[in-house]
Amino acid sequence: MALDDIDLLDLDTFEKGTPHAWFTRLRKEDPVHRHEDPAGNPFWCITKHEDLKSISKNPGLFSSERMGTLLRDPEPESLGALRAIMLNMDPPRHRQYRALINKAFTPRMVTELMPRVRVMVDRIVDNVIEKGECDFVEDLAAPLPMEVICEMMGVPEEDRRAIYEIGNRMVGFDDPELQKDQPILDGDYENASAEMFMYATKLAEKARSHPSDDLATALLHAEVDGERLSDFDFNSFFLILAIAGNETTRTVTSNGMLNLIRHPDQRQAILDDMSLIPSAVEEILRFDPAVHNFRRTATADTEIRGVEIKEDDRIILWYPSVNRDEDVFENPQKFDVRRQPNDHLSFGIGEHYCLGANLARMELRLIFEGLLKRLPDLELAAEPRRLHSNFINGVKEMRVTFTPGARAGERH
Numbered sequence: 001m002a003l004d005d006i007d008l009l010d011l012d013t014f015e016k017g018t019p020h021a022w023f024t025r026l027r028k029e030d031p032v033h034r035h036e037d038p039a040g041n042p043f044w045c046i047t048k049h050e051d052l053k054s055i056s057k058n059p060g061l062f063s064s065e066r067m068g069t070l071l072r073d074p075e076p077e078s079l080g081a082l083r084a085i086m087l088n089m090d091p092p093r094h095r096q097y098r099a100l101i102n103k104a105f106t107p108r109m110v111t112e113l114m115p116r117v118r119v120m121v122d123r124i125v126d127n128v129i130e131k132g133e134c135d136f137v138e139d140l141a142a143p144l145p146m147e148v149i150c151e152m153m154g155v156p157e158e159d160r161r162a163i164y165e166i167g168n169r170m171v172g173f174d175d176p177e178l179q180k181d182q183p184i185l186d187g188d189y190e191n192a193s194a195e196m197f198m199y200a201t202k203l204a205e206k207a208r209s210h211p212s213d214d215l216a217t218a219l220l221h222a223e224v225d226g227e228r229l230s231d232f233d234f235n236s237f238f239l240i241l242a243i244a245g246n247e248t249t250r251t252v253t254s255n256g257m258l259n260l261i262r263h264p265d266q267r268q269a270i271l272d273d274m275s276l277i278p279s280a281v282e283e284i285l286r287f288d289p290a291v292h293n294f295r296r297t298a299t300a301d302t303e304i305r306g307v308e309i310k311e312d313d314r315i316i317l318w319y320p321s322v323n324r325d326e327d328v329f330e331n332p333q334k335f336d337v338r339r340q341p342n343d344h345l346s347f348g349i350g351e352h353y354c355l356g357a358n359l360a361r362m363e364l365r366l367i368f369e370g371l372l373k374r375l376p377d378l379e380l381a382a383e384p385r386r387l388h389s390n391f392i393n394g395v396k397e398m399r400v401t402f403t404p405g406a407r408a409g410e411r412h
């Protein structure tokens with residue numbers, strides 16, 4: 001196959017599984033590869049660990065704001081809304097915004113949440129454990145991140161399902177199965193983002209009229225240099241939390257369990273020694289990152305690895321590739337729950353390093369602990385159905401079976 005025949009825009013290929021053979025070739029033969037795009041300008045594929053690192057750490061030259069962070073060129077009229085989301089901001093605006101968010105979203109918050117998250121994990125497993133079978137994605141992977149974000153933000157129980165479904169639609173924009181005509185909330189909305197925005201407005205009103213100890217209230221009151229978040233900023237932050245916090249963690253949980261099922265020796269190693277869970281979670285994150293790519297746009301003419309880049313060129317960072325870079329990882333195609341060191345870049349690096357990395361790690365450790373302890377013989381009942389997307393490495397459905405067990409509910 002010629003390098004030019006590699007088609008990273010082919011969603012059918014991604015639906016079958018991450019095209020690692022292509023990435024291996026690109027890393028070796030053309031690590032800064034020019035990729036044609038029938039719908040627009042060509043883009044550069046960044047496939048080496050070192051390059052992704054240096055580009056992410058240089059937001060002045062490689063902008064998130066100029067054209068957003070999605071592979072596809074945004075419609076000019078949607079740029080304003082995109083730039084309201086911190087992921088798509090550059091310094092100095094980004095730093096100021098992130099400082100405000102950091103005031104409310106603290107490491108202490110994550111630690112304090114741990115006992116609640118343990119209870120949530122027990123409940124999630126309780127809901128299926130007597131049945132002996134379920135859809136892993138819907139029943140086991142999806143509920144926890146959604147519950148955690150909603151709990152943090154003060155979203156009442158009865159609204160949580162709607163938030164989850166709106167988030168699904170926003171992220172699965174390339175998957176026809178997830179694009180339905182009817183809005184989920186009552187009202188006439190142009191698209192799922194508009195629905196999420198409206199919901200955030202309601203949430204802010206509630207947090208103002210009934211302040212409590214939730215994140216929504218803390219965000220609305222956080223202050224840096226006399227500045228506070230505007231309503232618009234607050235809504236945009238809710239939007240990114242509801243997506244970034246839900247879909248990613250769910251995806252890593254599903255792919256992680258799939259990898260443990262496919263590597264029974266590795267699962268057995270954890271069952272024999274639960275202290276391996278933190279390193280297993282890192283390996284799960286490395287082996288199948290939730291996000292396939294983010295974009296940057298060059299703000300000036302430059303070069304990467306000697307390849308000439310022009311101002312406004314589109315640069316695509318491929319996380320699954322850098323996480324298997326032979327220059328950084330020994331035996332990179334091997335799934336090894338004991339891997340040390342494990343310098344994966346699944347949470348990004350530099351300016352936009354994932355705000356929720358601590359939270360996601362805590363959730364992943366607790367859910368895998370709960371799943372492995374209580375459903376140790378979980379097996380696939382059918383091949384998983386994957387998302388039709390080259391953005392999120394998602395699993396839509398994964399039917400599993402296991403030996404039924406007893407509920408733990410009485411423990412709480």
Ligand code: HEM
Nearest residue numbers: 086087244245248249290294346347348352354355356360
């Ligand atoms: C396993 C789960 C997760 C993965 C793999 C993940 C991945 C990422 C990556 C790669 C970035 C960097 C984007 C860039 O450089 O352009 C990022 C940023 C971000 N993530 Fe996560 N994320 C996860 C979970 C979460 C959670 C749980 C939250 C929130 C509660 C969250 C909130 C954010 C936010 C707000 C940003 C933007 C930060 C900024 O622009 O400064 N993420 N995430």
